[in-house]
Structure formats: C-alpha cells, structure tokens
Amino acid sequence: HTTGVEKPTVKRYESYKRDSQMPQAIGELRILVDYRAQSIILPIFGRPVPFHISSLKNASKNDEGSFVYLRLNFLSPGQIGGKKDELPFEDPNAQFIRSFTFRSSDSSRMNQIFKDIQDMKKAATKREAERKEFAD
Amino acid sequence: MATKTIQYDNIYLNLSSQPGKLRIAPSGLGWKSSALTEPFTLPLSEIRRFCWSHFARGYELKIILKNRSPVSLDGFAQEDFDGLASFIKQNYDMGIEQKEFSIKGWNWGDTEFLGSELVFNVNSRPAFEIPINSVNNTNLSGKNEVALEFSNVKDSPVPSAQADELVEMRLYIPGTTSKEDVAEGED
Known part of the structure; x- marks a missing residue:
C-alpha cells in the first residue's frame, strides 16, 4: 500500500520549448523520430507537429499493396487497459487525439520509423517502471 | 522612392x-x-x-x-x-x-472551426490545422469517438513534397452527459 503522501499528479512533459529546438529535417515533411526530445514529429498538412512519447500508447503497421500504413494510437480516456494516472485529467472537457494513420510508399523508411518508435516507447516504459520502483 | x-x-x-x-x-x-x-x-x-x-x-x-x-x-x-x-x-x-503554435507534444486540447479549417488547440495555442475540404468522410467510430478520413486535395499545380500522407485521425470527444456518468461509475 502507498502511504497516501503521493497523490496522482498530472505528468508534465514537453517536447520542445522553442521552435529552434526542432531538428532541421522537419523541412523534409516526413515522419521523424527525435530521441533527444523523446518525440515523434508528424507532418500534418505540411506542419511539423511533435508528440511526446509519453502521449503514445502504441503503434501498428500494415502493408497494403505498394503502401505502408502506420497507425499511432495515443492515450485517451475510456480505453481498455488505460491507466488513470497516465492521463492529464485537469480539464474534463478536453478532447484527445486517439490516433493518426499515415500512408507512405516508402516501405523501408516506414519500417525503420516503426522500429524506432517501438524502441523509444519500450525504453520510455522501462524508465517509467524503474522510476516508480525507486519512488516506493 | x-x-x-x-x-x-x-x-x-x-x-x-x-x-x-x-x-x-x-x-x-x-x-x-x-x-x-x-x-x-x-x-x-x-x-x-x-x-x-x-x-x-x-x-x-x-x-x-x-x-x-x-x-x-x-x-x-x-x-x-x-x-x-x-x-x-x-x-x-x-x-x-x-501565430505561435504549440510544440509541447500533447495530444489533448480542443477543436474549433476557423474559416475553412479545423484547428486543434493545445493549451490555448493552435497545434495544427486541417483544411476542411480535405476531409473525405467522418463517422462516429465508437463511444465518444469521431473518425475523420482525409484525401489529399491536389489543388496545387506543383508536385508535393509530402511523402507521408495523413489518411485518418480519430478524436475522443467527451459527451455532455458523460461527466455525470463517469462520476456515478466511480462511486
């Protein structure tokens, strides 16, 4: 049992503070994995939009014909297996992005991105588990 | 001059x-x-x-x-x-x-329609904008979930640099009554 001292707090994370911290490669208008910022940068109608690895639930990949579909699922309320303390519930009216699906014909690059995202998520999950263990 | x-x-x-x-x-x-x-x-x-x-x-x-x-x-x-x-x-x-856009990396916020665009705001700043004419289809894909399907509108006369194309986005929208439902469920 916990002592009751630790209240579930909103996990604070932030991909970038300034535009200049984003990698130059955003100019390529492609999906990017930025380990330094623990973030995935998605090209959404041309705009590079970062998502922190802590907001990601999982990723899946599908090959269909000459295209690769990459789906990124994010943490949101009402999901099976979702943990309450992972969600920033300060605003009950908040809307959540649950998923983005991207399509690309560049299968080798997409395979690498998929692997990088999975590796980054695994490492982040492991670090979080260790942090919790030491906090006890 | x-x-x-x-x-x-x-x-x-x-x-x-x-x-x-x-x-x-x-x-x-x-x-x-x-x-x-x-x-x-x-x-x-x-x-x-x-x-x-x-x-x-x-x-x-x-x-x-x-x-x-x-x-x-x-x-x-x-x-x-x-x-x-x-x-x-x-x-x-x-x-x-x-305009300053959010680069916090959060996936929660709110949406609003501004002119011909759907804007997703994070912490009172826009995070990204979706041209409404690129939305091909929308449907309720689950409880409190809306799916938007996109088709890339090729209204530009020039070849696009976009290799990775966004084809779908799913949004969780809290219901107007769900707050009470959730509160009851938690008791």
Missing part, C-alpha cells in the same frame, strides 16, 4: 517539392518555378488576410482567401518578417497576424 515589388527566392508554394521565386507587387502576388509553364498568380482582390508562423522549411506566410482554400508560402527566414509586414501594410493596408 518606394520599391514597386519585393522578391523572395526559394519559396515553396502549397508544400511544393521544389522552390520558386515569389514576387509581391501592389496588385497581388506571383510565384514562378521551373515546374510551371505559367506563373501562379493571386490578385489582391482575393486576399482576406495574412498569417505568419514557424513552419517546415522556415517560416510560412499563409494567405487566407475570400473564396478559396488558403495559400501556403513556406521557406521565409525569420528576418524576412519586417520587410514583408511593412510592404503589405503600405501597399495592401493589411497586417500580418503572427
């Missing part, structure tokens, strides 16, 4: 893969590239307003039009702003709205 036009090299039109030359004159704008036989032109009479923000290849001047989807001009340097702003003020008597 005031200059009649200003020109910027290496400007990308509507996410084009190749840059072109942008010329801004008192009567409107023109964009020229080797990929086009005729230059792309935009008369002043079609322009409603201007926005400026950090974008993929530098800074973007976005032009909101009266009757069509916005036009994106990307590839400016931050230092270009003052020159652009004073030219547009002098010749068009319009300002340029400087």
Whole structure:
C-alpha cells in the first residue's frame, strides 16, 4: 500500500520549448523520430507537429499493396487497459487525439520509423517502471 | 522612392517539392518555378488576410482567401518578417497576424472551426490545422469517438513534397452527459 503522501499528479512533459529546438529535417515533411526530445514529429498538412512519447500508447503497421500504413494510437480516456494516472485529467472537457494513420510508399523508411518508435516507447516504459520502483 | 515589388527566392508554394521565386507587387502576388509553364498568380482582390508562423522549411506566410482554400508560402527566414509586414501594410493596408503554435507534444486540447479549417488547440495555442475540404468522410467510430478520413486535395499545380500522407485521425470527444456518468461509475 502507498502511504497516501503521493497523490496522482498530472505528468508534465514537453517536447520542445522553442521552435529552434526542432531538428532541421522537419523541412523534409516526413515522419521523424527525435530521441533527444523523446518525440515523434508528424507532418500534418505540411506542419511539423511533435508528440511526446509519453502521449503514445502504441503503434501498428500494415502493408497494403505498394503502401505502408502506420497507425499511432495515443492515450485517451475510456480505453481498455488505460491507466488513470497516465492521463492529464485537469480539464474534463478536453478532447484527445486517439490516433493518426499515415500512408507512405516508402516501405523501408516506414519500417525503420516503426522500429524506432517501438524502441523509444519500450525504453520510455522501462524508465517509467524503474522510476516508480525507486519512488516506493 | 518606394520599391514597386519585393522578391523572395526559394519559396515553396502549397508544400511544393521544389522552390520558386515569389514576387509581391501592389496588385497581388506571383510565384514562378521551373515546374510551371505559367506563373501562379493571386490578385489582391482575393486576399482576406495574412498569417505568419514557424513552419517546415522556415517560416510560412499563409494567405487566407475570400473564396478559396488558403495559400501556403513556406521557406521565409525569420528576418524576412519586417520587410514583408511593412510592404503589405503600405501597399495592401493589411497586417500580418503572427501565430505561435504549440510544440509541447500533447495530444489533448480542443477543436474549433476557423474559416475553412479545423484547428486543434493545445493549451490555448493552435497545434495544427486541417483544411476542411480535405476531409473525405467522418463517422462516429465508437463511444465518444469521431473518425475523420482525409484525401489529399491536389489543388496545387506543383508536385508535393509530402511523402507521408495523413489518411485518418480519430478524436475522443467527451459527451455532455458523460461527466455525470463517469462520476456515478466511480462511486
């Protein structure tokens, strides 16, 4: 049992503070994995939009014909297996992005991105588990 | 003597893969590239307003039009702003709205419709904008879940640089009664 001292707090994370911290490669208008910022940068109608690895639930990949579909699922309320303390519930009216699906014909690059995202998520999950263990 | 036009090299039109030359004159704008036989032109009479923000290849001047989807001009340097702003003020008597986008990496916020775009805001700042005419289909894909399917609108005369194409987004929308439902369920 916990002592009751630790209240579930909103996990604070932030991909970038300034535009200049984003990698130059955003100019390529492609999906990017930025380990330094623990973030995935998605090209959404041309705009590079970062998502922190802590907001990601999982990723899946599908090959269909000459295209690769990459789906990124994010943490949101009402999901099976979702943990309450992972969600920033300060605003009950908040809307959540649950998923983005991207399509690309560049299968080798997409395979690498998929692997990088999975590796980054695994490492982040492991670090979080260790942090919790030491906090006890 | 005031200059009649200003020109910027290496400007990308509507996410084009190749840059072109942008010329801004008192009567409107023109964009020229080797990929086009005729230059792309935009008369002043079609322009409603201007926005400026950090974008993929530098800074973007976005032009909101009266009757069509916005036009994106990307590839400016931050230092270009003052020159652009004073030219547009002098010749068009319009300002340029400087927008700061959220780069926090959060997936929660709220959506709003602004003109021909759906904007996702994070912490009172826009995170991204979706042109409504690129939404192909919407459906309720679950309890409190909306799915938007996209088709890339090819209204640009130039080849696009976008290799990874967004085809679907799912949003969790809290219901108006769900707050009470959740509260009851938790008891």
